[in-house]
Amino acid sequence: MTPPPAAPAPPVRLPVHRDDGRLVVRIYQVVDLATAPAVQDALLGLVRTCADPCLVLDLRCHLLTSTGVDVLDRTRTAAAERGLGFRLVTRHRLARDVLRAAAPVRLLAADESFARELAQGEAATGPLEELHRTLRPRPEIDMARGMLMALASCSAEEAWLLLALISRNAHTPLPDVAHHLVRSASGPPLPAPIHEALTRHTALRGRPGTRP
Secondary structure (H helix, E strand, O other), rough: OOOOOOOHHHOOOOEEEEEEEEEEEOOOOOOOOOOHHHHHHHHHHHHHHOOOOOEEEOOOOOOHHHHHHHHHHHHHHHHHHHHEEEEEOOOOOOHHHHHHOOOOOHHHOOEHHHHHHHHHHOOOHHHHHHHHHHOOOOOHHHHHHHHHHHOOOHHHHHHHHHHHHHHHOOOOOHHHHHHHHHHHOOOOOOOOOHHHHHHHHHOOOOOOOOOO
């Protein structure tokens, strides 16, 4: 007997307010595979009806998944097609880490916190180097995510979370974590902080960590 189709996700109401010619939308929930369709519909609806010259997405969620990055990028594209300005505000470090590692440069450029770092010279390796680091490591990040999916028997979304958590707890930029994970497959040991964070987080999932 064929099971009935899944019920569509209920519509999402996102809190909005206007601030000096900008429509500001606050997003509190984590946008993942389950919530993405409803959040995307809500955001595209706001783009269609926006009467202000700029749309600002204020990310209050503690985590940004790769699915969430895709939702943000589609919203940015829709805003551009209507001639609207588009900005992001990320409030939490984990969300910023995933955004900088996974987002295309066109989306990263809309992140106000990143723009301030570039303007103030606060990025650890300088503005141009930071942009090159953002462009360069995506293949390594994808490979590292695949390694974590196999190691922890987790989904792609959970692998993004594991990478971000390891980066945060090892005090190491996420692209560097991915680089060391990929290199470790051919023999070189993981740096101790990354190995410790990897072991701790895979153990929390009830699975053993790997040896460096």
